[in-house]
Amino acid sequence: MFPAMSEEPTTKDRLIFAATRLFRQRGYDGTGLAEVLAEAGVPKGSLYHHFPDGKADLACAAADWTASEIIRVIDDAFAGAPDWRHGATTYCHKMAKLFDILNSADACPIFGLLFEGPDQNKFRAHAEAAFNRIIAGAARHGEAFGMSVEAAHEAAETLMIGFQGSWTLARMRRNATTLRSLPNRLYGAIAR
């Protein structure tokens, strides 16, 4: 989902990064372990050393990594923002820019887990945990703006629900406009 890491990646990082890219483009069922190994430039033995359950473990790692990257974008967007609305707006614009850079037809490795995989309930629980972690990451900024714990959680969940729906619509339309207009949808136009 995101540009390559800047530091020299470890073998484990390379596997996660290759798997994330392939799962996004081809889905879980459509991705073979041989392709992941080829793309990562890693021998098979290293894969099972880091990920004993192979592809299923890689899928969960891809979801976790994606969640961490989204939280990093959230933290960047809210750093220095004067209030929730400004932080949320910057977040939506950063993600819209990312959408424009990436192939907009690609799926999200977190939500992809909901649809596929050999052990649906384990995958569902893993996707839920990743999404809850993103909501908690955004809610921290609401609390920093003086919201109550409950209000910050509500604001963060509303933003992420709106974002998820907008991202899906943007993918359908191959157009990020709906991501950029999300703050106005959620909080109303500023000048009216």
Added chain:
Amino acid sequence: MFPAMSEEPTTKDRLIFAATRLFRQRGYDGTGLAEVLAEAGVPKGSLYHHFPDGKADLACAAADWTASEIIRVIDDAFAGAPDWRHGATTYCHKMAKLFDILNSADACPIFGLLFEGPDQNKFRAHAEAAFNRIIAGAARHGEAFGMSVEAAHEAAETLMIGFQGSWTLARMRRNATTLRSLPNRLYGAIAR
């Protein structure tokens, strides 16, 4: 996605209905044509008579059928509603009830098309058309309440973006609470 049709279904309907159920539960890649035929009780020749491209045609028909069913729920919800908010609230509650009745881990045949399938761009365009049809179906009710064409489209798109994000979160959590609370998220609590 929905309970069985009340009238005696045609062969074509039976195929669409079986395919929709299986795509929802197992995804496009995970569903075999033999299973669709067995579940529908239809011989292979009839399948290719109605759907010359086989599984790909069935997937598009499943998305179209799902969109039509959602528009039916929208029309039911807004019939007799005094304003947009009441209609939207009834829609969310009807869909939450449906979520509780169905296996909540199942996918939506429309969004499933985004992730899988042999011809991603054709599928994406088909999913987009189905989603746009749902938005237009909701927008008609906004216009009936006196909204401008643009305002009704915006209101309908916001509702469907929120609904799509909430449905995904509900699936992750196996809990429809987030569908029932969507109107308060979008329009604010009534009594505050």
